């Protein structure tokens with residue numbers, strides 16, 4: 001009997017099952033358009049698809065009710081409910097929308113990312129800022145970790161997105177100290193005057209108080225004319241070495257006396273010639289008044305005029321071959337090579353090697369500083385050692401640039417003549433106005449009790465003061 005019951009129950013169950021299946025088959029269904037789970041980055045407004053009611057396997061136009069509270073600006077998991085009422089039944093379907101923050105925060109460093117600092121110092125934080133797309137400013141959440149080679153900055157946002165950035169710190173000093181000399185870099189000192197160190201200061205990026213650590217090398221012999229060097233050297237704590245040099249020029253001030261020689265004598269001196277046109281005019285005037293003069297010659301003009309100067313009793317003296325300051329004053333050797341060249345010319349013409357010379361620009365020139373500090377101090381000494389005697393002037397006629405007017409030139413000369421000194425007059429026989437002024441100058445001299453002489457080896461030289 002029991003078996004019969006069981007079969008009966010099974011049959012009834014089967015019947016209901018069938019009934020249910022058939023009813024489900026005829027019930028409407030909601031199908032989602034798109035996925036049932038959607039992940040959306042926070043703040044990204046997105047148009048979501050909807051849902052459609054299907055019945056008997058076909059789309060219907062039946063309206064689905066949607067319950068949607070998704071906030072795209074706020075992270076979280078949201079459920080969208082789609083419902084459709086079918087008689088006393090409610091058909092449901094859900095969709096999950098997850099608003100997420102997957103963007104890591106950004107850390108910005110103030111100051112350099114690769115920083116070099118002085119050895120034996122600690123890095124001083126220059127600042128940082130952490131900004132997250134969702135959390136906003138999270139600078140206070142930054143973890144600052146000191147590492148061997150720098151500083152690590154780490155931060156996580158509320159969604160556990162992590163960022164880290166490293167500031168590399170190198171402890172190194174490659175900058176040299178700076179030595180600043182007090183006083184001038186080139187010092188002019190009179191013979192037998194003590195040298196006084198004016199001092200210096202040192203600045204360094206990493207090492208303090210370096211001024212006391214400067215070592216000075218080089219000596220100045222104030223008893224001997226010459227150019228001396230003092231070198232100042234200092235090293236910082238990292239061994240960066242700097243050095244600067246001061247040039248000390250010892251000069252002989254006694255060479256500056258210019259009221260010397262025979263009182264009331266006029267030495268007419270002509271530089272830069274000979275000149276094919278003007279030198280003969282001057283020679284004719286000198287001849288007419290039986291006046292002897294001195295010609296400091298160059299490589300210019302015809303040889304015959306040097307011969308004539310010599311034969312008519314004038315002194316042929318040496319000026320320069322090139323008359324180029326750079327050539328003449330860049331080195332001591334350069335000076336003597338130039339001088340030798342013009343000396344050879346004169347020797348070739350008259351068979352004599354003159355030793356009476358005049359420096360281009362005179363011994364007081366400062367233009368030579370552009371080429372060699374102290375060269376005039378050396379040369380004025382050296383020429384005498386080599387058997388030359390140099391002659392400057394104490395009256396400038398102004399003919400080389402001051403004037404082109406013979407009358408002005410005449411006035412320049414006669415107004416400066418002195419009875420108690422020798423008068424060495426600087427003129428240039430390459431100038432037309434000089435050839436025109438010379439006769440009146442001679443006449444004035446003769447009428448006023450002066451005598452004219454050529455410079456000879458025994459003549460006491462007028463020396464200007466040396467300025468380089």
Ligand code: ZN
Pocket residue numbers: 271272319323360361
């Ligand atoms: Zn000259």
